[in-house]
Amino acid sequence: MAGPNPFPGENNTGHFWDDNLRELNNPPPSWWMIGFWASIAFVIGYLILYPMWPMPYQPVEGDGFTKGVMGWTQIKEYQEGLQDLQEMRAQYESQVAEKTAEQILADPALTQYTLASAKVLFGDYCAACHGSGGQGNPGYPVLADDDWLYGGSLAKLDETITYGRKGAMTAHKDILSAAEVDALAQFVVNLSQGNATDEGWALYNAKGCNACHGPTANGVLAELPGGEIVSVGAANLTDAIWRFEPGGLESAKHTILYGVNQAGVEGTRDAVMPGFVETGKLDPVEVKKLVVYVHELGGGK
Amino acid sequence: MSNEQIDKSTAAEELYAEAAQWHVNTGGETIHAKRMPGKWRTIKWVSAALWILFFIGPYVRWDGRQAILWDIPARQYHIFGATILPQDFWMLSLLLLFFAILLAVVTALAGRVWCGYFCFQTVWTDVFTWIEEKLEGQPAARRKLDKAPMDFSKFRIKVVKHLVWALIGFATGFAFVSWFVDAPTLWVEFFTGQSGIAAYATVALFTVGTYVLAGWLREQACFWLCPYARIQGVMIDRTTVLPTYDFHRGEPRGRVKKGQKESERSTGDCVDCNQCVAVCPTGIDIRQGQQEGCITCALCLDACDSVMEKLGRPVGLIRYASLDELEGKPVKPLLTRPRVWIYTAILLAAISGILYGLTALDPIELKVLHERAPLFATLSDGSIQNKYTLKILNKQNDDLEVRISAFGPEGMQLMGADEPVKARNGFVSPAIVFVKVPRKHMKAEREDIVFRIEATRPDGQVIATERTSIFIGPKPRP
Incomplete structure (x- = not known):
């Protein structure tokens, strides 16, 4: 500004507005300024220490940045953390790998570890169809109950997860008359309510249903001495659980008419579970963990 | 310029002239407060001595382990016979509530009692300046030494002072960490390099923090860092009892004239000796009235009383008094004030919740x-x-x-x-x-x-x- 300073001796910056409004030169407290410069010094150190600056020269695609000094990076911290975790898990993992599913279940601590570990696998590979807690979905079996198409023993579960399953039932629309289909469907409903008739049983046996669903219609063809069952995956018709939603007379009729997994038959039921080992999705140890997990969902035998 | 404008600009000039009198303490100069004995000084040492518990507490044993141990890695908190797990931590919120309200009730009744008598910032600064006085002498000698050029004897004095300060800082950090790990074990492991990184980092942080806060920042921490100092204005009222200068008695100030008889004196009781300013650890003038810089340590009461006694005037020119009392308004008895009842109710609720929690801890x-x-x-x-x-x-x-x-x-x-x-x-x-x-x-x-x-x-x-x-x-x- 022109002219002499109208407010001499008060340490102003020489900036004036409206005659007497002026800016004074009051520096912040020295401890504050020390903190300020210390922060800047810290940032400079940090910028050198940590890999962060993009550089125009890229020896490898995506590699153009300063590498920092002392090799400190967050990805390294993550990897170290992961390694710590794996070391902690190692004692359990080696046991799980060595022991059989039966042996794991005999050890409460190891069972706990296996359940916690398999929960992740179950979420990744099983929950999409069978539900997050094995509660099933329309068309996909419940794993939390004790009704098993192929058996709920540890060995059978292992077999199921390893190789997968594919159900099969002939479509009877061209084989049976409408009256016969009606009668059989009614018989299946009666069975589940515990009041099947002799005529029903006669028709059931005459039409060969027992070939798959078994002599007592519980889906079991034979029981081996060890308790293991022989089945082809046909549903247990005597219980209250329906393989295909929504269950009941019409649903049963539909299944009898169009069958299960029948190529070229429109309306046929789908019942396929992929194998998880041949496709490389799971290794045998992971399968073992899942066997334990599924067995403990509520209905393992 | 019209007359009106000139009036306005004159009024503004007067305001600026007044503003120039207000001194804002931003730490540009070190406050070297004088120490004077007295009743409040003694009380301050006694209240400060409570912090000895902080240093010896970790060595109390109970049932074969440390009586009070905050075992963070094991997520267990031992307080004598009781073991508190994270599941019982709702009691901590009640405890915090209790202390927050206690702070409020004390502030409402008697101002910053915490700041003046108990706060670690006050106590540690007090000890640090006491050491400074022992090594460097009275305030005048200290100011002179600060200005003097560095020579061997100044260097020696300063090095000893800073070493002692750092040592106290270290002791503080070590005592703090002792509450979180078994103290006897800490003694062995810490000095043989076997303690965890957290222990070393915490001790280092406390050493530096204590040294900087009590040695260098001092009253600046109360002025510019502490949030409590900033909110006290809304926590006190006209009935709060604070160290107050009785301006009715004191004004107008006048120096004692030689030979003048007491009966002929036309001035107030304040002799403008500035002893109250000299002893103030935050460097304020209590005679300017209630202000945020006052930590209510009551050292100015001692200083003023000793002067009054020497001059044969009644003591209590600066005393604990409320604004109402000073202005001659009737003072409400404590128990008729609703806030006393409300605060008490909250305190009782919190303490009974904690007592219930401690007695009902399920095994x-x-x-x-x-x-x-x-x-x-x-x-x-x-x-x-x-x-x-x-x-x-x-x-x-x-x-x-x-x-x-x-x-x-x-x-x-x-x-x-x-x-x-x-x-x-x-x-x-x-x-x-x-x-x-x-x-x-x-x-x-x-x-x-x-x-x-x-x-x-x-x-x-x-x-x-x-x-x-x-x-x-x-x-x-x-």
Whole structure:
């Protein structure tokens, strides 16, 4: 500004507005300024220490940045953390790998570890169809109950997860008359309510249903001495659980008419579970963990 | 310029002239306060001595371990006989509430008692300046020494002072860490390089923090860092008793004239000796009235009283008084003020909550998580099955074998609970159990079920606890 300073001796910056409004030169407290410069010094150190600056020269695609000094990076911290975790898990993992599913279940601590570990696998590979807690979905079996198409023993579960399953039932629309289909469907409903008739049983046996669903219609063809069952995956018709939603007379009729997994038959039921080992999705140890997990969902035998 | 404008600009100039008198202490100069003996000085030493507990507390033993130990890695907090786990931490919120309200009630009644007598910033600064005085002399000598050029004797004095300060800082940090790890073990491990990085970092932080805050920042921490100093203005009122200068008695100030008789004196009692300013650790002038810089340490009371005694005038020119009292307004008795009652009620509620919590600490705790996916499973035989995860928290000092039982709908069957669960002390042990109920016994979609756990302690005493959960099934058939 022109002219002499109208407010001499008060340490102003020489900036004036409206005659007497002026800016004074009051520096912040020295401890504050020390903190300020210390922060800047810290940032400079940090910028050198940590890999962060993009550089125009890229020896490898995506590699153009300063590498920092002392090799400190967050990805390294993550990897170290992961390694710590794996070391902690190692004692359990080696046991799980060595022991059989039966042996794991005999050890409460190891069972706990296996359940916690398999929960992740179950979420990744099983929950999409069978539900997050094995509660099933329309068309996909419940794993939390004790009704098993192929058996709920540890060995059978292992077999199921390893190789997968594919159900099969002939479509009877061209084989049976409408009256016969009606009668059989009614018989299946009666069975589940515990009041099947002799005529029903006669028709059931005459039409060969027992070939798959078994002599007592519980889906079991034979029981081996060890308790293991022989089945082809046909549903247990005597219980209250329906393989295909929504269950009941019409649903049963539909299944009898169009069958299960029948190529070229429109309306046929789908019942396929992929194998998880041949496709490389799971290794045998992971399968073992899942066997334990599924067995403990509520209905393992 | 019109006359009106000139008036305005003159008024503004007067304001600026007045503003120039206000001195804002931003730490540009070190405050070297004078020390004077007196009643309040003694009280301050006694209250400061409470901090000795901070240093010796960790060495008190109880039941073969440290009496008060905040064991963070093990997530266990020992206070004499009681062991507090994170699950009981709701008591901490009550404790914080208690102290927050205590601070409010004390501030409302008697101002910044905490700041003046108990705050670590005040106490440590007091000790640091006491050391400074012992090494460098009275305030005048200290100012002279600060200005003097560096020579061997100044260098020696300063080095000793800073070393002693740093040592106190280290002792402070070490005492702090001793509350979190076994103190005798810490002594061995710390000095043989075996302590954890957290211990070294904390001690280092406290050493530097104590040295900087009590040695260098001093009253600046109270002025510019402490939030409590900033909110005290809304916590005190006209009835709050604070160290106050009695301006009715004191003004107009006048120096004592030689030979003048007391009866001929036309001035007030204040002789403008500035002793109250000289002793103030925050460097304020109490005669300017209540202000945020005052930490109510009452050292100016001692200073003024000693002057008054020498001059034969009545003491108490600066005294603990409220604004109302000073202005001659009637002083409300303490118990007729509603805020006293409200504060007391909150304090009582908080303290009774803590007492309840401490007496009702369960030896074992049970949480029952009902499986939600699926809510229930229908089994082949038509019965309904629910899955539960029991979380058993063992607060005892020994591992326990916990037996599980359940009471619920008719015909229910508990599965997976045949073997007792091993519950490690101080940990949560999960147990998965299933409950099966025949469908015909399901009277509603949802029924209550009570889980009970019990265990026998090594001394033969049986401890048990129960928790109610639900059993869920399909809608009953109409």
